Amino acid sequence: MPADDRVPARSRADAAAKAGRLGRRGFLAAGAGVAAAALSGRAAQATTDNKYGPPHIPDWTKTLGPGVGDKPYGAPSPHEKQIIRRTVDWLTATKESSVSFTPIAEQLGIITPSGLHFERHHAGIADIDPKAHRLVVHGMVEREMIFTMDDIRRFPSASVVRFIECPANGGMEWRGAQLERCQYVRGMVSCSEWTGVPLRTLLRETGVKAGAKWMLAEGADAAAMTRSVPIQKALDDAMLCYGQNGEAIRPEQGYPLRLLLPGWEGNMSVKWLRRLEFGDQPWHTREETSKYTDLMPDGRSRQFTWFMEANSVVTFPSPERPLDGKGFYEMTGFAWSGLGRVRRVDVSIDGGRNWSPARLHDPIYAKALTRWSLPFRWNGEPLLVMSRAQDDTGYVQPSIAELRKVRGVNSIYHNNSMLTWHVKAGGEVENVQLK
Amino acid sequence: MPADDRVPARSRADAAAKAGRLGRRGFLAAGAGVAAAALSGRAAQATTDNKYGPPHIPDWTKTLGPGVGDKPYGAPSPHEKQIIRRTVDWLTATKESSVSFTPIAEQLGIITPSGLHFERHHAGIADIDPKAHRLVVHGMVEREMIFTMDDIRRFPSASVVRFIECPANGGMEWRGAQLERCQYVRGMVSCSEWTGVPLRTLLRETGVKAGAKWMLAEGADAAAMTRSVPIQKALDDAMLCYGQNGEAIRPEQGYPLRLLLPGWEGNMSVKWLRRLEFGDQPWHTREETSKYTDLMPDGRSRQFTWFMEANSVVTFPSPERPLDGKGFYEMTGFAWSGLGRVRRVDVSIDGGRNWSPARLHDPIYAKALTRWSLPFRWNGEPLLVMSRAQDDTGYVQPSIAELRKVRGVNSIYHNNSMLTWHVKAGGEVENVQLK
Numbered sequence: 014m015p016a017d018d019r020v021p022a023r024s025r026a027d028a029a030a031k032a033g034r035l036g037r038r039g040f041l042a043a044g045a046g047v048a049a050a051a052l053s054g055r056a057a058q059a060t061t062d063n064k065y066g067p068p069h070i071p072d073w074t075k076t077l078g079p080g081v082g083d084k085p086y087g088a089p090s091p092h093e094k095q096i097i098r099r100t101v102d103w104l105t106a107t108k109e110s111s112v113s114f115t116p117i118a119e120q121l122g123i124i125t126p127s128g129l130h131f132e133r134h135h136a137g138i139a140d141i142d143p144k145a146h147r148l149v150v151h152g153m154v155e156r157e158m159i160f161t162m163d164d165i166r167r168f169p170s171a172s173v174v175r176f177i178e179c180p181a182n183g184g185m186e187w188r189g190a191q192l193e194r195c196q197y198v199r200g201m202v203s204c205s206e207w208t209g210v211p212l213r214t215l216l217r218e219t220g221v222k223a224g225a226k227w228m229l230a231e232g233a234d235a236a237a238m239t240r241s242v243p244i245q246k247a248l249d250d251a252m253l254c255y256g257q258n259g260e261a262i263r264p265e266q267g268y269p270l271r272l273l274l275p276g277w278e279g280n281m282s283v284k285w286l287r288r289l290e291f292g293d294q295p296w297h298t299r300e301e302t303s304k305y306t307d308l309m310p311d312g313r314s315r316q317f318t319w320f321m322e323a324n325s326v327v328t329f330p331s332p333e334r335p336l337d338g339k340g341f342y343e344m345t346g347f348a349w350s351g352l353g354r355v356r357r358v359d360v361s362i363d364g365g366r367n368w369s370p371a372r373l374h375d376p377i378y379a380k381a382l383t384r385w386s387l388p389f390r391w392n393g394e395p396l397l398v399m400s401r402a403q404d405d406t407g408y409v410q411p412s413i414a415e416l417r418k419v420r421g422v423n424s425i426y427h428n429n430s431m432l433t434w435h436v437k438a439g440g441e442v443e444n445v446q447l448k
Numbered sequence: 449m450p451a452d453d454r455v456p457a458r459s460r461a462d463a464a465a466k467a468g469r470l471g472r473r474g475f476l477a478a479g480a481g482v483a484a485a486a487l488s489g490r491a492a493q494a495t496t497d498n499k500y501g502p503p504h505i506p507d508w509t510k511t512l513g514p515g516v517g518d519k520p521y522g523a524p525s526p527h528e529k530q531i532i533r534r535t536v537d538w539l540t541a542t543k544e545s546s547v548s549f550t551p552i553a554e555q556l557g558i559i560t561p562s563g564l565h566f567e568r569h570h571a572g573i574a575d576i577d578p579k580a581h582r583l584v585v586h587g588m589v590e591r592e593m594i595f596t597m598d599d600i601r602r603f604p605s606a607s608v609v610r611f612i613e614c615p616a617n618g619g620m621e622w623r624g625a626q627l628e629r630c631q632y633v634r635g636m637v638s639c640s641e642w643t644g645v646p647l648r649t650l651l652r653e654t655g656v657k658a659g660a661k662w663m664l665a666e667g668a669d670a671a672a673m674t675r676s677v678p679i680q681k682a683l684d685d686a687m688l689c690y691g692q693n694g695e696a697i698r699p700e701q702g703y704p705l706r707l708l709l710p711g712w713e714g715n716m717s718v719k720w721l722r723r724l725e726f727g728d729q730p731w732h733t734r735e736e737t738s739k740y741t742d743l744m745p746d747g748r749s750r751q752f753t754w755f756m757e758a759n760s761v762v763t764f765p766s767p768e769r770p771l772d773g774k775g776f777y778e779m780t781g782f783a784w785s786g787l788g789r790v791r792r793v794d795v796s797i798d799g800g801r802n803w804s805p806a807r808l809h810d811p812i813y814a815k816a817l818t819r820w821s822l823p824f825r826w827n828g829e830p831l832l833v834m835s836r837a838q839d840d841t842g843y844v845q846p847s848i849a850e851l852r853k854v855r856g857v858n859s860i861y862h863n864n865s866m867l868t869w870h871v872k873a874g875g876e877v878e879n880v881q882l883k
């Protein structure tokens with residue numbers, strides 16, 4: 014640092030003032046006189062709450078910080094400790110078969126940090142030694158085979174940005190529950206850069222017999238989670254993933270190996286994958302009979318409702334991120350579809366009477382979170398904010414009333430209806446449900 | 449779990465064998481009889497080292513794992529603890545002014561995990577309270593202004609995937625040092641999804657006077673790191689970033705605010721950004737006079753060598769990731785250019801005599817790490833493996849001999865020459881330098 018930095022701040026400010034010019038150091042030291050608000054209409058506030066002055070040299074400029082080597086693997090700033098996955102105690106009987114929610118209101122960009130990816134376990138997080146882990150492929154294949162992780166990593170690899178969403182995302186709203194926090198209402202979706210081997214590449218080694226129509230995927234956790242997958246999906250965009258966001262897949266996401274079925278119910282992207290069996294009919298496992306089916310008004314259940322249909326959320330404003338006075342804001346959020354690319358997002362601030370198209374941000378990947386935004390100026394009056402996604406199949410995200418007309422109120426899964434945020438006069442935001 | 453899972457594994461295997469059919473459980477329990485290698489040529493090995501058998505039910509399938517809530521912010525598997533940033537003790541006098549290297553050989557996809565992003569600090573990591581942090585914009589602007597972090601986050605935002613590279617990446621090779629580990633030789637480049645405000649958006653609030661030609665950017669760390677930036681770059685793709693890979697920028701990367709100058713020397717993307725001053729000439733700060741200049745053979749120094757020119761690295765095979773016997777492999781690595789998109793990558797396995805074009809993986813972003821790969825079959829003979837990047841300006845990555853012809857051996861920075869990996873007969877990989 015130059016020697017003059019050791020002169021007390023006040024003296025330097027005085028010296029700068031006498032010189033008739035606000036120099037580099039003098040400017041910072043004198044400060045208050047030139048403080049200005051960032052956005053029009055905020056200058057008055059700035060002079061009263063003094064948040065633009067008086068200036069000072071903060072501690073972090075006066076002392077050396079920690080050097081390299083202290084954190085071979087880094088962590089977020091302690092000032093960000095409120096940005097975490099959250100759980101709801103009363104939601105499940107045990108925490109081993111439960112969920113945690115991504116703080117989606119605070120997520121930036123489209124990639125969910127791996128440490129914040131939502132969780133859904135059926136028997137807790139399996140702690141797997143990758144050297145001892147094996148993937149077995151058997152049944153209606155030409156060659157039954159066992160693969161080590163080294164074998165799998167040796168295949169040509171690919172990386173794709175894709176969301177994973179639990180079909181229970183928003184499920185508590187079916188009967189009218191209104192959980193606070195955007196995190197609880199839409200936080201069972203996350204988006205990662207996944208790396209692995211296209212399943213069809215590996216299946217060239219084993220071959221698949223002509224009569225094979227279905228694949229069973231089984232996890233190595235204590236739930237031995239199993240789902241039946243139609244062969245078309247297995248040979249389309251299914252992947253055997255060992256990587257997530259640049260490194261090994263996280264334990265909560267299935268370390269060391271997860272099946273990825275892009276755009277389909279998250280539970281079908283079987284974690285801790287240990288077995289793929291091929292057959293000519295589905296297995297009707299517990300997770301596709303007593304669970305993950307949709308109870309219809311006539312008492313029958315829809316089974317094999319795999320697709321996560323177009324959905325969206327307004328992350329700002331939201332219960333976690335209220336408005337701070339009248340003026341300019343950029344409204345923003347996510348949209349996604351398990352059937353393709355997001356083509357359009359419309360936004361309403363009057364409960365769905367009028368709609369404005371939002372701007373979609375690049376990149377727009379198929380089956381990935383897509384960022385949208387819309388500038389607006391708030392006059393301080395209450396709002397009913399909604400977003401509505403449309404994907405490139407033409408499908409338009411429904412209202413909860415439209416969904417209930419077909420599905421009744423007995424479902425747990427596949428509630429992709431529009432949410433409504435009630436922005437109050439003070440700027441606070443509440444989750445409400447329109448009739 | 450079904451009740452029959454509680455039958456001892458051996459009994460079930462025997463029962464399955466007697467039934468003349470290898471069923472679901474029986475198959476896993478009996479196992480060895482149907483074990484197979486994943487890739488041709490490895491079956492023989494499998495039967496001798498027994499890595500495909502005998503099978504067993506591992507502990508992680510027999511016990512509940514930890515449930516949700518234990519880790520509100522997750523971490524990699526303990527089995528991945530060797531994938532960390534590394535430092536070199538003798539490289540710098542203090543660890544506060546030093547570097548750590550990204551384990552780039554092990555990176556998957558194109559996004560570097562934030563916890564593994566390389567570091568270069570000049571006075572340690574500033575621990576900044578975002579509520580107290582301010583950005584001052586002054587000098588040749590229409591309106592001198594001070595911004596809080598809330599002010600900055602209120603502007604319309606954008607996200608881009610871009611690399612940041614220290615110009616000293618590979619610098620130790622100028623005089624012929626051959627550090628082992630790909631991590632030390634090319635690990636001062638990382639790639640993130642950065643989120644923030646385009647600087648030109650914020651400058652619409654302050655205005656910039658007609659005569660302003662340069663911008664000074666200053667950090668709030670104890671080094672008060674300062675660099676002069678031409679106004680063209682400030683108004684082109686410069687960004688004020690508060691987000692990295694979906695969350696707040698990490699402390700080591702400038703929390704809560706970093707200037708991003710895509711494609712330019714990493715030190716110019718000033719971390720812990722507190723001040724932007726506009727003027728009509730550069731400031732010739734310490735970091736652009738005694739440091740970050742390039743000493744030429746005639747004793748003069750090149751100054752303001754901002755661009756990070758096209759570069760590439762073979763991450764597999766590499767010193768950290770040797771070959772494991774003859775047979776099929778997918779060679780892979782990264783290429784990048786600070787001047788645009790990677791257009792082509794060529795690979796040689798005979799020290800540069802013959803070249804084959806690699807496949808570039810989507811997405812190919814400008815000024816971002818680009819993944820490439822090339823399948824090959826190894827016959828067990830020694831190789832000299834090299835990669836050569838070309839960007840969409842037509843620029844081709846040079847050899848170290850070509851660079852030295854122009855620049856001599858006195859430089860520290862901007863060595864983007866091709867590396868050579870010597871793959872030995874046993875599969876081990878050594879960093880060598882061709883004459």
